[in-house]
Amino acid sequence: MTYRNSLLTIPVLIVLAGCSKDENYIHTSEEDNVSKSTADQSPLVVTSPAPFFTNLFDVSGGGWTGGDGAYSIPLPDGRILWTFGDSFLGTVNPDYSRPGTPMINNSFVIQDGDQLTTLHGGTPANPSAYVIPFGDPSHYYWPGDGTVIGNKLYMFMLRIRSTGTGGPFGFEHIGTDMAVFSLPDIQLINQYEIARTKQVLMGVSIYEEGEYIYTYGTRSTFGKNCLAARLSIYNPSAIEYWNGTNWGSEFVIDAYLKRGNGENLFVSNMFSVFKRENNYHLLTQEDFLGSRIYLYTGPSPIGPWSNKIEVYDTPESGSVMWTYNASCHPHITHPTKGMLVTYSTNAQNFFDLFNDVRNYRPRFFWLNEA
Numbered sequence: 195m196t197y198r199n200s201l202l203t204i205p206v207l208i209v210l211a212g213c214s215k216d217e218n219y220i221h222t223s224e225e226d227n228v229s230k231s232t233a234d235q236s237p238l239v240v241t242s243p244a245p246f247f248t249n250l251f252d253v254s255g256g257g258w259t260g261g262d263g264a265y266s267i268p269l270p271d272g273r274i275l276w277t278f279g280d281s282f283l284g285t286v287n288p289d290y291s292r293p294g295t296p297m298i299n300n301s302f303v304i305q306d307g308d309q310l311t312t313l314h315g316g317t318p319a320n321p322s323a324y325v326i327p328f329g330d331p332s333h334y335y336w337p338g339d340g341t342v343i344g345n346k347l348y349m350f351m352l353r354i355r356s357t358g359t360g361g362p363f364g365f366e367h368i369g370t371d372m373a374v375f376s377l378p379d380i381q382l383i384n385q386y387e388i389a390r391t392k393q394v395l396m397g398v399s400i401y402e403e404g405e406y407i408y409t410y411g412t413r414s415t416f417g418k419n420c421l422a423a424r425l426s427i428y429n430p431s432a433i434e435y436w437n438g439t440n441w442g443s444e445f446v447i448d449a450y451l452k453r454g455n456g457e458n459l460f461v462s463n464m465f466s467v468f469k470r471e472n473n474y475h476l477l478t479q480e481d482f483l484g485s486r487i488y489l490y491t492g493p494s495p496i497g498p499w500s501n502k503i504e505v506y507d508t509p510e511s512g513s514v515m516w517t518y519n520a521s522c523h524p525h526i527t528h529p530t531k532g533m534l535v536t537y538s539t540n541a542q543n544f545f546d547l548f549n550d551v552r553n554y555r556p557r558f559f560w561l562n563e564a
Contacts, residue, residue: 239489239505242531244558250308251555255285257312258303259292260547260554262538267340267347268525271378274305277337282554283314283321292548299323299334302380313380325373327353328385333368338397341407343427347375350388350397350409370396386431393447394421401467401495408495410467417460418481419450422496436496454500464519467495470563479520479537485511487520505561508537516540522561532562
């Protein structure tokens with residue numbers, strides 16, 4: 195049995211004050227993050243702020259204080275596991291500046307109601323990533339998507355290494371592994387290789403239906419093309435690949451998912467596939483580091499994807515900030531405002547991550563299909 199489509203409903207009465215602005219804070223406040231009603235773009239989608247989650251991650255110390263990625267996995271006992279890539283730990287000053295606190299390559303944060311608990315390796319004084327790759331010690335992991343099957347948590351982990359050049363983009367993808375954790379304690383019990391290729395990031399998104407878990411990957415050519423694979427919940431180590439016509443055991447590196455007009459579908463490195471009222475949807479931010487977030491509709495988990503509409507334009511994006519990797523969390527819903535969507539933010543000047551911690555935290559909004 196899988197739990198990814200179980201629902202966490204946020205009561206209407208959970209409303210907290212948004213973050214205030216100050217001179218170091220590059221983001222606009224959450225109230226400014228509301229896109230104008232998308233009725234002028236499409237009558238199907240409306241967005242609104244999600245202040246509960248913005249305030250939930252407005253933490254000051256003792257654990258996670260900033261990061262990107264923001265995958266969420268519902269656990270069988272009602273908790274939510276949030277995973278992040280490069281993460282800051284430690285303390286935050288009252289003015290939201292960050293002292294010289296450590297950064298690690300991945301961290302897990304458990305949400306239990308309105309309480310957060312950070313999981314990391316090492317010690318509080320000398321922390322390390324929560325999950326370390328097997329094999330080459332120069333490699334590290336950024337989390338991909340994951341799910342619960344039976345009494346275990348399965349997570350795709352993107353194997354990365356530094357190149358030493360390219361500034362903030364001085365890294366390269368090596369392959370994808372699977373990490374398996376026991377529940378409810380979320381302890382690593384197994385790791386194994388899924389793919390060894392620099393060309394495809396597999397496991398950046400999953401969608402579950404029936405006995406299958408569909409997983410998606412990206413390949414950078416002239417844009418980020420999208421590929422698909424699937425595994426059975428009865429045998430998670432056996433993978434089938436979409437070859438453009440059907441499912442098979444052979445991986446075809448250019449079997450890209452298509453738009454309704456037959457053209458290749460382009461996505462960001464992190465995106466989401468979900469289903470609502472018999473329609474499949476794919477939500478993605480434009481590539482490369484574009485500000486606009488789009489929603490597609492398709493007849494199956496692999497498309498073809500049509501009816502592209504813009505649902506949001508991230509207000510932080512500009513000459514000093516990056517926004518990227520929007521994704522939705524279909525298991526987290528509001529009774530009137532729809533499902534939760536996140537995207538990552540990052541300051542183009544590394545020192546601005548220390549001037550104000552809020553420059554490196556996920557942003558949240560509700561997406562409602564009216």
